[in-house]
Amino acid sequence: MRLINTKTLQLEEFPDDCIPPYAILSHRWQEEEVTFRDMETAIASAKKGYTKLSSSCAQAAKDGLGYVWVDTCCIDKSSSAELSESINCMYEWYRCAAVCYGYLYDVDELSVGEGSSFRSSVWFTRGWTLQELIAPSKMEFFNAEWHCLGSKVGLKDAITAITGVPEPVLTGELAPQEFSIAQRMSWASGRTTAKVEDIAYSLLGLFSINMPMLYGEREKAFIRLQEEIMKQSDDHTIFAWKSLDQDYRGLFAKSPAAFAGSAAIVPSLSKWNRSPYSVTNMGLSIELPLIPWAMDTYLAALDCQTESKSNRFGIFLTLLPESNQYARVILDGEDLPEFDSKLSPHCEYRKIYVKQAVSGMQRSQEKIYGFWLRHFPARDVNPRAEFDVTAWNEWDHNERLLVIPTGQRGSAGIIRYQMKSGRKQNLKVGFDSMFNPVVQFGGQFYSPSSFGKPNRDDFHVKMGTDWMDPKLEGVYRGDRLTGLIMEDAWTRIFVFDDIVKEKRMWVVQIEFAEQGGWHRDTICDGCGLNVFGTRYKCRVCPNFDYCTACKEADKAHEKHGYEAINLIRHYGINCDSCGDTIYGTRYKCRDCSNYDLCSPCHGDAIQNHPDHRFDTIKKPR
Numbered sequence: 227m228r229l230i231n232t233k234t235l236q237l238e239e240f241p242d243d244c245i246p247p248y249a250i251l252s253h254r255w256q257e258e259e260v261t262f263r264d265m266e267t268a269i270a271s272a273k274k275g276y277t278k279l280s281s282s283c284a285q286a287a288k289d290g291l292g293y294v295w296v297d298t299c300c301i302d303k304s305s306s307a308e309l310s311e312s313i314n315c316m317y318e319w320y321r322c323a324a325v326c327y328g329y330l331y332d333v334d335e336l337s338v339g340e341g342s343s344f345r346s347s348v349w350f351t352r353g354w355t356l357q358e359l360i361a362p363s364k365m366e367f368f369n370a371e372w373h374c375l376g377s378k379v380g381l382k383d384a385i386t387a388i389t390g391v392p393e394p395v396l397t398g399e400l401a402p403q404e405f406s407i408a409q410r411m412s413w414a415s416g417r418t419t420a421k422v423e424d425i426a427y428s429l430l431g432l433f434s435i436n437m438p439m440l441y442g443e444r445e446k447a448f449i450r451l452q453e454e455i456m457k458q459s460d461d462h463t464i465f466a467w468k469s470l471d472q473d474y475r476g477l478f479a480k481s482p483a484a485f486a487g488s489a490a491i492v493p494s495l496s497k498w499n500r501s502p503y504s505v506t507n508m509g510l511s512i513e514l515p516l517i518p519w520a521m522d523t524y525l526a527a528l529d530c531q532t533e534s535k536s537n538r539f540g541i542f543l544t545l546l547p548e549s550n551q552y553a554r555v556i557l558d559g560e561d562l563p564e565f566d567s568k569l570s571p572h573c574e575y576r577k578i579y580v581k582q583a584v585s586g587m588q589r590s591q592e593k594i595y596g597f598w599l600r601h602f603p604a605r606d607v608n609p610r611a612e613f614d615v616t617a618w619n620e621w622d623h624n625e626r627l628l629v630i631p632t633g634q635r636g637s638a639g640i641i642r643y644q645m646k647s648g649r650k651q652n653l654k655v656g657f658d659s660m661f662n663p664v665v666q667f668g669g670q671f672y673s674p675s676s677f678g679k680p681n682r683d684d685f686h687v688k689m690g691t692d693w694m695d696p697k698l699e700g701v702y703r704g705d706r707l708t709g710l711i712m713e714d715a716w717t718r719i720f721v722f723d724d725i726v727k728e729k730r731m732w733v734v735q736i737e738f739a740e741q742g743g744w745h746r747d748t749i750c751d752g753c754g755l756n757v758f759g760t761r762y763k764c765r766v767c768p769n770f771d772y773c774t775a776c777k778e779a780d781k782a783h784e785k786h787g788y789e790a791i792n793l794i795r796h797y798g799i800n801c802d803s804c805g806d807t808i809y810g811t812r813y814k815c816r817d818c819s820n821y822d823l824c825s826p827c828h829g830d831a832i833q834n835h836p837d838h839r840f841d842t843i844k845k846p847r
């Protein structure tokens with residue numbers, strides 16, 4: 227360690243095991259500070275900063291100390307190895323000093339009273355001065371003229387009010403390590419540093435972390451600091467931060483500023499988290515209790531809370547397209563909501579991966595947590611015919627939306643309607659706990675567990691999720707990314723992601739197989755979606771088509787008259803390109819045996835089946 231001799235004002239070097247008692251300076255850098263190189267020449271005494279050195283030495287000599295350490299000239303900053311080592315040792319150097327002098331060049335008063343410029347000194351706004359305040363056991367403050375303003379302990383009320391650092395930390399009764407990670411981060415939340423990386427490097431000592439300096443890594447330094455802290459602690463308060471960032475985020479904050487509101491957050495006494503977590507090449511791997519909360523988004527419980535409240539905090543995690551990959555998001559403007567303890571029985575522990583690198587990636591348009599039902603096959607539209615809906619939202623025959631409100635989960639709607647034949651049909655839609663869409667068409671109205679029970683018609687019993695078992699009659703489960711295409715001899719059920727009236731949602735299309743043609747090249751002029759089933763082509767307006775639902779809804783247009791176009795089903799013949807049953811025109815290859823294409827795929831045949839000739843089959847034989 228290099229120290230300035232208070233008598234000679236020359237630098238002297240000491241091995242670690244025989245360092246003499248020394249005073250240490252804590253200050254804000256100003257113009258013309260004296261550097262290590264300057265000390266070897268006569269330039270030093272000519273610089274403005276020299277007065278600060280000589281005054282520090284004079285004060286130390288007055289206090290009976292032979293040496294002073296000052297960060298401007300006691301480190302050779304031209305050596306990155308020495309700089310890195312010094313930054314890692316800095317907290318210890320401040321902690322071991324006989325006394326620390328807090329020099330406030332912007333304070334002129336002789337005492338710290340109400341309205342004193344002490345409270346607004348820039349010394350309190352800098353990153354590095356946080357550890358310089360906390361580490362030394364003895365600290366004296368000086369004004370611009372080196373007049374003593376008082377000690378850290380004597381001024382503790384004012385300092386706590388300015389910095390948020392609790393009094394017991396200032397008096398030394400409690401070590402900073404006795405405070406949660408979020409609490410310690412909150413002390414740094416309002417501070418700034420000249421270099422972005424220093425906001426992280428200046429916190430190493432406060433978290434007892436050592437890591438190499440990589441100037442140029444910018445904001446990554448703070449992520450790296452959090453990774454290092456996490457390696458040594460299972461304190462979930464490291465995740466207890468908030469930001470206004472609307473994009474996808476990782477579990478780590480971008481800067482200590484995100485912890486501004488976390489000064490009272492402590493780890494929960496009872497831990498729900500049962501296994502260790504760590505950074506892997508797939509992201510941060512962690513097991514958390516999750517509860518479906520909004521479309522593709524879970525509320526996850528953290529093991530932290532405020533001392534005064536019993537509820538934990540939670541964060542919102544949304545599924546990314548990659549399997550088991552999640553990102554942290556804001557939901558409805560909320561970032562760190564309370565997690566009601568009453569939800570715990572509904573939680574599911576799941577091991578997930580949260581990537582930090584998604585930070586800054588734009589969120590895709592949010593999908594409504596629900597379904598739009600395009601129509602009800604063969605429904606008897608007579609107003610007296612039964613049509614019974616159980617749903618979270620009020621049912622509207624024109625809207626036909628079934629939406630699960632934020633914080634709810636499972637079934638979106640249970641519908642029983644009368645068909646033209648007089649038969650009753652059951653239709654249910656909902657999401658499993660992985661947000662896969664599930665549809666029931668036909669089958670039982672009551673789910674197996676409520677069968678015969680007196681409360682089977684209660685809303686929450688009906689809206690339970692136990693009907694979502696694909697082993698049950700008429701129940702089909704889709705995939706959260708690709709939806710569902712189900713086809714059997716009688717019905718075709720499609721569930722696909724689409725934008726309806728500027729909102730993204732799942733669209734449910736159910737057709738009886740004979741009318742199940744998908745007019746992939748015709749857009750309905752009513753709803754803007756591809757026409758399924760019967761296409762109604764206006765006899766008057768050029769290029770005007772309606773789907774069944776839009777045709778039924780718009781009675782005004784009816785006077786023009788429509789041509790009903792149904793695609794003929796080639797039963798049992800599947801397209802060798804898309805796999806779907808062929809509707810409409812079938813293209814059979816003349817050169818290959820058993821090779822058929824549907825009409826849309828035939829359009830692409832030049833690419834996927836070149837140089838072959840096709841027979842056009844309009845009707846099945």
Ligand SMILES: [Zn+2]
Nearest residue numbers: 750753773776
């Ligand atoms: Zn339409």
Ligand SMILES: [Zn+2]
Nearest residue numbers: 764766767786
């Ligand atoms: Zn028309």
Ligand SMILES: [Zn+2]
Nearest residue numbers: 801804824827
């Ligand atoms: Zn095809």
Ligand SMILES: [Zn+2]
Nearest residue numbers: 815817818838
């Ligand atoms: Zn061929």
